[in-house]
């Protein structure tokens with residue numbers, strides 16, 4: 001298998017608190033991995049290390065064989081912007097931009113011109129059933145629709161990996177299931193790998209591999 005993201009012996013300390021303890025993790029191209037665990041067990045902290053947002057206190061994370069620690073701040077920001085996508089619990093759309101502008105943002109930030117960026121965003125929005133809402137503002141759409149826009153924005157630039165932190169945690173269960181299904185279908189159709197942090201066993205059941213975080217210790221759950 002083709003491993004694209006790897007963590008070895010990752011520790012993350014906040015002061016004297018060790019939020020992540022010796023985590024080993026490997027993600028293959030196109031794989032969907034779920035990280036479960038109780039509140040405060042260190043899931044988000046691990047995700048931020050895997051995404052190159054926080055630097056581990058010990059150990060290393062590499063993407064396509066290149067360690068984050070060997071990259072300049074600029075190179076790491078470019079990598080995050082161009083090769084990674086992010087979805088958070090509340091979507092976190094920019095309120096002053098339309099749905100289409102929000103979805104096109106990663107392409108615009110990468111320097112793409114407006115017409116092709118909006119065409120690509122329009123296509124992804126259509127695939128998520130949001131074609132009619134392109135000119136709307138985030139304040140005018142429902143929670144489920146808003147989370148779909150966040151999914152569109154995370155996938156529009158066809159990233160290698162999407163990092164999702166409780167991506168459906170703010171939705172009711174029927175809406176959460178629908179958004180999750182559409183998110184993973186679209187990610188799988190374009191070969192994007194996904195790391196999902198979740199409390200929810202139903203969400204984790206959609207993943208190819210499952211991990212549990214307990215007091216900062218990551219273990220892979222082996223199918224029986």
Ligand SMILES: Nc1ncnc2c1ncn2[C@@H]1O[C@H](COP(=O)(O)OP(=O)(O)OP(=O)(O)O)[C@@H](O)[C@H]1O
Pocket residue numbers: 014017019037038039040041042043044045046
């Ligand atoms: N910026 C920070 N400074 C200090 N301690 C922090 C910080 N962020 C998280 N922590 C602590 O680190 C531990 C792990 O937190 P983390 O947010 O990674 O857990 P989590 O499993 O994602 O929790 P939740 O499911 O509630 O989001 C917790 O004890 C938390 O209080």
